[in-house]
Amino acid sequence: MSSLLAATRLFSAGIVLLASTAAQAQSAGAPHLERRGEATQLIVDGNPFLVLGGELHNSSSSDLAYMAPIWPKLKGMNLNTVLAPIAWETIEPQEGRFDFSNVDGLLKGARAQNLRLVLLWFGAWKNTYSSYVPAWVKRDQTRFPRAETSDGRGTERLSPFSTSTRDADARAFTALMRHLRAVDEVQHTILMVQVENEVGVIPESRDHSAPADAALAAPVPEPLLRYLAANRSTLHPTLRTAWEAAGARTAGTWREVFGDAAMTDSLFMSWAYATYIEGVTAAGKAQYRLPMFTNAALIRPNYEPGQYNSGGPLPYAIDIYKAGAPSLDFLAPDIYFEDYANWASQYARSDNPLFVPEARGGPVGAANALYSLGTLRAVGFSPFGIDGEGVVLQGDASIGLSAAGEGDPAMTALYGQLAPLAPLILQKQVEGGLTTVLMEGGAQRAGRGRIGDYVVNMTRAGGPKGDVDQTSRVAAMFLQTTSDEFLVVGSGDAQLSFTTDRPGEPIVGIESIDEQYLRDGGMVAGRRLNGDETGQGQSLRLFSKDAGDRKIYRVRLYRYR
Structure with a gap:
């Protein structure tokens, strides 16, 4: 066992022992994750x-x-929930002297609007950098050493191989969690806590400091090797391939076990960050046992370790984090890139419920949210920059953000639709009968999915003026209420038809389509659609403006020969 891992576990055990009385007194009703049927829910x-x-x-x-x-x-x-950063420098501007006035003010502001909070601990790292640490940490580079480049230069990143840094980080986080229990144990405004933010090293694939070099040359820690052997059949393909290509060894140094490649550096750094985060997480949970997670900055196409956050909880490193940071409840992806379904699906595992803490907003985000909550049974979804213009990428110029640069009409409209449906969505996550059909871009000209005994076929449709956006992201969520009836929530302009994929079965027909408006917490019936509005009874048309109207559809299907 490496000295850092051993120190981490001893430190964590000490914190847990000291805080056992407080933990035992904690309310059993605190927010927590629970497996229910086919989903893990908050x-x-x-x-x-x-x-x-x-x-x-x-x-x-x-x-x-x-x-x-x-x-x-x-x-x-x-x-219903705001994700808000809490910076280490804000709560501990002087070592050992804590100021929680900012935290208390955020609680007060959220409670005044009946909003919940997920707090983001910007401790040692935020997006690989260490810019949110207190000045007394930044200035003492002997006690709090930096990650180094291969030519010996320091970086604006604290090294995860420093026990003094980890212990100071953990003490601050412990104080924060103790305070949160004292001020929120009854009201439960705070739902979850993110530990650190988008960890990793750039611009090289690993930390080259002396402690890092020593750890790389040392044997791979036994807990990780045992995890690999016990979970071999379910390991992420990239991790398993690297391990097996080197002989699936059960002992050896990092390069002996995983090969002499940049990927080994990233796996090595993942273990370093995971075990560091375990020390911080376990210490905080000993004070207040809320669900905790850490997040990943994803990889651009064809990038190599060092061009991205090498060592972060990327899909191929999820298993390493599971072995090295068991106190984390899950790992979460920050998804801004295309190919959303692929990225999100890699984090939706039986041992890792999906929660997306950062993403694009606008119609792109609305479609992604429907896919996450529906097909992937996510705990939740959260576009970034919700208090401003969000994240606008190339091609997003017309995504529907407000002209003033504030607010997100598309997400506002979608959340308005989903809020009254949330109990039914949660029920269907558990028992089945919930899916989303997604079309991600111009390369995908049609979408298809199964809803109960039926197949839904999706194509892009012209908007109210007949214009067709061939590059937009389109999604439709289906909630099955009976064997032949579905509620449909859409994002984007689409045309939906219904068939079967079983030869010889009767033809699928549309019995009826009814508009349903969500008002005052309930559904109010609108028009019975037919004729020109349904392609003469052959299809359901969704328009982007439907979300703004808080309109959904009740679709009933039948069979005929």
């Missing part, structure tokens, strides 16, 4: 909770006056 005050979230810009939560006018806007956008 349980709040005894009931499943669907996070319809949004993440603030990185610095917004540092100023309560700045946030004062933001809170009612967030409520007006139909969010």
